[in-house]
Amino acid sequence: MILIxxxxxxxxxxxxxxxxxxAIGQGFVVAFGQFMKRPDQAGEQEVLHTLLGARFHAKGKGFLTREEQFPSHRAVSEELIAWAMEQMQDVDMLVLDEALYALQSKLLQEDELRNLIALSRQRDNHLVLSGRGCPDWLRDEADLVTEMTEIKHPYKAGIPAQKGIEF
Amino acid sequence: MILIxxxxxxxxxxxxxxxxxxAIGQGFVVAFGQFMKRPDQAGEQEVLHTLLGARFHAKGKGFLTREEQFPSHRAVSEELIAWAMEQMQDVDMLVLDEALYALQSKLLQEDELRNLIALSRQRDNHLVLSGRGCPDWLRDEADLVTEMTEIKHPYKAGIPAQKGIEF
Incomplete structure (x- = not known):
């Protein structure tokens, strides 16, 4: 299935x-890759790295904020995409975190994602994609799309990003 | 913070x-309890149990479907609530999965949850609650409420619950 x-x-x-x-708990072979996110940025990275070893991949360079950063960000994305295509050959589940951010900023191209989806369908495994801004074609392509909506509390706002919660 | x-x-x-x-990856002391869910029902239970030991608690009896089941379901909920109050003393984060389901079905009483929230505020740690149907008072009380909405795909519906995905 394709899950978003x-x-x-x-x-x-x-x-x-x-x-x-x-999926790990069910004995599945799982691979987890992250676009954009720097290594050792978030708590889950350490646990996933321990559990998955080389099946965990996070070598991002953060948000793309200036045009001149594009080539170096694209280069690490290409590495991740090559890794993902390889993982796709023998995993039961491949997670690509921030794939939708990467897609929006062209660090992941539509045809590259379509290839991954086609391969996932062919292998009948699970491809999990996350990130803001799911394009219509991808929503149509997916089996399950979940939208996370934040219900705001203006009077309790202003709490800064906290270790262990946001990262 | 109170997160829902x-x-x-x-x-x-x-x-x-x-x-x-x-949070575990950030070195936090974490406890994870589940209302309703049976032990060994879902893949995450094995991994959480391995990572957390006695700080993982899942001894539920499934959905409450008949009135005569209430006493035995309430008994295991009381055990979980006592465990949670104890964990609250020294954790950085306590997760109570399906707490909102338990609240709705009276397996967790409002005053019991208010006690847990008050204790969490006092200790300045994190209490994470999940489940359908968040009552207004709890939404008001919380710092962060996220709503998960399923965007359906009628033409792709009919896929049954799958191991490693739904459980």
Missing amino acids: NTGNGKGKTTASVGLAIR | NTGNGKGKTTASVGLAIR
Whole structure:
């Protein structure tokens, strides 16, 4: 199946991590890759790296904020895409966290993602994609799309990003 | 903080698992309890049990479907609530999965949950609650409420619950 966690709320990455943990617990072969995110940026990276070894891949360079950064960001994305195509050959589940961010910023091209999806269909395994801004074609292509929406509390706002919660 | 994952879509439990994994990776002391869910029902239970030992608690009896089941379901919930109150003393994060289901079905009483919240505020740690149907008072009380909404695909519907995905 093709599963997507999208929306502007929290829970996209953590739900993807939880799906990976669930699948690991069921004895599935799982691979987990992250676009954009730097290594050792978030708590889940250490646990996933311990559990998955080389089947965990996070070598991103953060958000793409200036045009001149594109080539170096694209280079690490290409590495991740090559790794993902390879993992796809023998995993039961491949998670690509922030794939939708990468797609939006052209670090992951539509035809590359379509290839991954086609391969996943062919192998009848699970491909989990997360990130903001799911394009229509991908929503149509997917089996399950979940939207995470943040219900705001203006009077409790202003709490900064916290270790162990946001990263 | 009090964090809530609610809504009718997927991702409530998996996002809560992901938050626990993130916090574990940051070196936090984490406890994870589940209302309703039977032991060994879902893949994440094995991994959480391995990572958390006695700080993982899942001894539920499934959905409450008949009134005469209430006493035995309430008994295991009381055990879980006592365990949670104890964990609350020294954890950085306590996750209570399906707490909102338990609240709705009176297996967890409002005053019991208010006690847990008050204790969490006092200790300045994190309490993560998940489940369908967040009551207004709890939404008001929480710092962060995320709603998971399933965007359906009628033409791709009819796929049964799958191991490693739904459990």
